Amino acid sequence: GAGVSQSPSNKVTEKGKDVELRCDPISGHTALYWYRQSLGQGLEFLIYFQGNSAPDKSGLPSDRFSAERTGGSVSTLTIQRTQQEDSAVYLCASSLANRDRGQGYTFGSGTRLTVV
Amino acid sequence: KNQVEQSPQSLIILEGKNCTLQCNYTVSPFSNLRWYKQDTGRGPVSLTIMTFSENTKSNGRYTATLDADTKQSSLHITASQLSDSASYICVVSAPYSGGGADGLTFGKGTHLIIHP
Numbered sequence: 001g002a003g004v005s006q007s008p009s010n011k012v013t014e015k016g017k018d019v020e021l022r023c024d025p026i027s028g029h030t031a032l033y034w035y036r037q038s039l040g041q042g043l044e045f046l047i048y049f050q051g052n053s054a055p056d057k058s059g060l061p062s063d064r065f066s067a068e069r070t071g072g073s074v075s076t077l078t079i080q081r082t083q084q085e086d087s088a089v090y091l092c093a094s095s096l097a098n099r100d101r102g103q104g105y106t107f108g109s110g111t112r113l114t115v116v
Numbered sequence: 117k118n119q120v121e122q123s124p125q126s127l128i129i130l131e132g133k134n135c136t137l138q139c140n141y142t143v144s145p146f147s148n149l150r151w152y153k154q155d156t157g158r159g160p161v162s163l164t165i166m167t168f169s170e171n172t173k174s175n176g177r178y179t180a181t182l183d184a185d186t187k188q189s190s191l192h193i194t195a196s197q198l199s200d201s202a203s204y205i206c207v208v209s210a211p212y213s214g215g216g217a218d219g220l221t222f223g224k225g226t227h228l229i230i231h232p
Contacts, residue, residue: 042223
């Protein structure tokens with residue numbers, strides 16, 4: 001597609017439920033990133049996928065968070081047993097390759113998650 | 117610890133006026149510095165990216181400066197328009213080392229409001 005697509009755009013869930021957030025990167029982008037943006041805070045790195053390499057999961061805040069990327073394209077971020085502190089905007093970004101060179105690093109519009 | 121501090125936190129100016137946003141960072145080693153614009157409910161969109169050797173870069177009415185010696189950057193907006201109302205995020209990149217934290221450090225942003 002023309003841009004990074006995320007769905008749903010908004011999600012309200014009850015505490016304790018599981019949620020799945022989806023990211024469709026730009027076609028041909030081999031790198032995909034998930035970030036969390038809490039109110040009044042900077043973006044927090046969660047996980048990074050690069051091609052077929054093992055993902056960098058160093059930013060995942062707990063074992064309730066997991067992500068996968070199927071076929072090197074679409075990615076799903078799963079949060080199990082959601083807590084109120086998980087409420088945030090979850091942003092996905094994709095890029096061509098080495099992000100240090102700023103290669104077309106493009107963000108999606110995010111999923112606003114509210115845990116009630 | 118790598119940090120990016122932005123000021124002011126929020127700013128209100130009248131349409132047509134100029135403004136300057138500040139970004140101070142402690143990230144080392146340094147790869148590049150980026151300014152993003154984030155409209156409400158949207159993902160961040162890149163405005164400029166500067167490497168160590170660049171000290172100014174323009175994108176239309178937006179001009180970014182970088183002083184790598186003092187680790188300071190600014191984003192100057194000329195002849196502001198209502199559509200400039202957004203959050204402006206400073207992001208500093210360290211060379212990605214892999215197997216560890218994401219190489220990007222995000223500021224919390226400056227929330228800019230343009231009044232007619």
